[in-house]
Amino acid sequence: MFVNRDIRDIVLEGIAASPGIAIGKVFLLKEEFCLIRKEISKSFREVERKRFDDAIEKTRNEFMVMYNKINDILGENYAHIATVHLLILDDPALKKDVYKLILDGVNTEYALFKVFDKIIRSFDGISDSFFKERKIDIQNVAKKILANLFGNKGKSLTEIDEKSIVIANNLTPADTVSVRGKKIAGFATDIGGKTSHTAIIAQGLAIPAVVGLKNISSLVKAGETIIIDGDKGEVILSPSSKVLLYYKNKYDLQLSKIVELEKFKNLTSETIDKHKIFIFANIDHLDEVSLVLNKGAVGIGLYRTETIYFNRDSIPTEQEHFDTYSKVVQQVSPHVITIRTFDLGGDKLTKMRLLNLNFESNPFLGLRSIRLCLKYPEIFISQLRAILRLSVLGKVKLMYPMISGLAEVRAANAILSEVKKDLRKENIKFDENMEVGVMIEVPSAVAVIDSIVKEVDFVSIGTNDLIQYTLAVDRVNENVAYLYDPMHPAILRFIKRIIDEAYKAGIKVAMCGEMAGEPKYMPIILGMGLDEFSVSPSQIAPIKKIVRSISFVDCKTIADKVLKLEDSKSILKEIDLFYETRGINA
Numbered sequence: 001m002f003v004n005r006d007i008r009d010i011v012l013e014g015i016a017a018s019p020g021i022a023i024g025k026v027f028l029l030k031e032e033f034c035l036i037r038k039e040i041s042k043s044f045r046e047v048e049r050k051r052f053d054d055a056i057e058k059t060r061n062e063f064m065v066m067y068n069k070i071n072d073i074l075g076e077n078y079a080h081i082a083t084v085h086l087l088i089l090d091d092p093a094l095k096k097d098v099y100k101l102i103l104d105g106v107n108t109e110y111a112l113f114k115v116f117d118k119i120i121r122s123f124d125g126i127s128d129s130f131f132k133e134r135k136i137d138i139q140n141v142a143k144k145i146l147a148n149l150f151g152n153k154g155k156s157l158t159e160i161d162e163k164s165i166v167i168a169n170n171l172t173p174a175d176t177v178s179v180r181g182k183k184i185a186g187f188a189t190d191i192g193g194k195t196s197h198t199a200i201i202a203q204g205l206a207i208p209a210v211v212g213l214k215n216i217s218s219l220v221k222a223g224e225t226i227i228i229d230g231d232k233g234e235v236i237l238s239p240s241s242k243v244l245l246y247y248k249n250k251y252d253l254q255l256s257k258i259v260e261l262e263k264f265k266n267l268t269s270e271t272i273d274k275h276k277i278f279i280f281a282n283i284d285h286l287d288e289v290s291l292v293l294n295k296g297a298v299g300i301g302l303y304r305t306e307t308i309y310f311n312r313d314s315i316p317t318e319q320e321h322f323d324t325y326s327k328v329v330q331q332v333s334p335h336v337i338t339i340r341t342f343d344l345g346g347d348k349l350t351k352m353r354l355l356n357l358n359f360e361s362n363p364f365l366g367l368r369s370i371r372l373c374l375k376y377p378e379i380f381i382s383q384l385r386a387i388l389r390l391s392v393l394g395k396v397k398l399m400y401p402m403i404s405g406l407a408e409v410r411a412a413n414a415i416l417s418e419v420k421k422d423l424r425k426e427n428i429k430f431d432e433n434m435e436v437g438v439m440i441e442v443p444s445a446v447a448v449i450d451s452i453v454k455e456v457d458f459v460s461i462g463t464n465d466l467i468q469y470t471l472a473v474d475r476v477n478e479n480v481a482y483l484y485d486p487m488h489p490a491i492l493r494f495i496k497r498i499i500d501e502a503y504k505a506g507i508k509v510a511m512c513g514e515m516a517g518e519p520k521y522m523p524i525i526l527g528m529g530l531d532e533f534s535v536s537p538s539q540i541a542p543i544k545k546i547v548r549s550i551s552f553v554d555c556k557t558i559a560d561k562v563l564k565l566e567d568s569k570s571i572l573k574e575i576d577l578f579y580e581t582r583g584i585n586a
């Protein structure tokens, strides 16, 4: 815990989503604030009430200016409209109701919206023109107060023109992808979890981020300087000069650490007793390829292709798939690239409201990923055709996401066979031996892994979803983030089972979830026998560093030991002890 904190510093605690320190000015993302209900903790309720009072005061001043202006130009009769607005604004009953909601823990925007909505609705069905006008007056007053609450400061991401920290209630993965190349120092959101796709994309872009802060978007003002601590999962508002200095030093230290890690990029990934592992990278865009290969990845273990669907309103054609991926494949060549067929749905919804997905009430359990492909094969086929055509341009592997059982593997492979037949007929070349694998990320697939491994060339463990589905914890929901536990014995036993069954069948097994890139977990995963890791670009060097400082024999010993333990607390204790006794700072 930081000890020299000034009393002025407001520290908000959230979930560390992407590592690093960022210091910068707030860019507040425009949103439909009034419709979003946020819970305000007890300590912030007075702050909320003050925001409401300030907005009322500001609105009163504006109505006074309006009154004077109309009075000067048109006379008192016309200025009466401003008087009506002032009377509504100062209605004590209205204020009382808003205060009550705020003190009950509701954010100001939502409280105001609720109170005004109730009043406005009471006019519904009244046709008298006098009351109709009063209804419009009330709506206008509500709009004015709301505008002053937001300070008219919400903007869209395209308007960013200086290096800023983006603050939003939520950023979708599509939003996050669209900030690529923009001047983003960091971001922080009210909602979200560590393995939400927004967090994963932020890691890919090396942007420090904190999510799950609950109400940061209503606490910050556009333009104010704040600090993001993506390592600890904290955001510091109104930092004192002492705290700013502390974080500036931390930022400099971070830069020197990055330089220090650079030296690992050309070293082999092997333990001190010469056990070799293979570190691949996860990417979702061409821009990341040179970066990850430069950092020492031996190939791409997961190319998330669904980003091709983001920020557009039409379905991509086969040629668009081909053109987009071919640049990536050519740049990765001669290294291996595992292209995952698109994994839409869940938190990765698209602007085009593809097949009404946005209306599912449980999107992570809905028509997501391979299910979507199998239900709408025409969309799947154009992607498969493109990937097969690409297979002659490099070392391409194909991978299906979210497989829940053998039937889905067979159904997907049946479509693939048909596509291959068509290409042969059309004399289009492709690699007849292209390897086809599946992600294991649904608990039912773990249960029948012994059958699945007989029908595929490789498997890759998607821990982000495997943890979500096994522990029944929504990966983007900050309220249950404390239950999202990679060291839960159920998860470790599942992983061990997958690795053992894959090896028994003589096929390769990798891990491409975020867990693979967490240095702390390395001894356990390595000790369970896994030797292919596919990680976020920023994690390549840190895990290489750890691997080179531990021995495989020791990893096997600790893995055997923790697999017998019954709770994650004891498992984590063993890991800490492992590092402590070896003097390693993981």
Ligand code: PEP
Pocket: 200, 302, 304, 343, 441, 461, 462, 463, 464, 465, 466, 512, 513, 514
């Ligand atoms: C996973 O679930 O672990 C995974 C790598 O896939 P995604 O994060 O894209 O769902």
Ligand code: MG
Pocket: 401, 441, 462, 464, 465
């Ligand atoms: Mg997944």
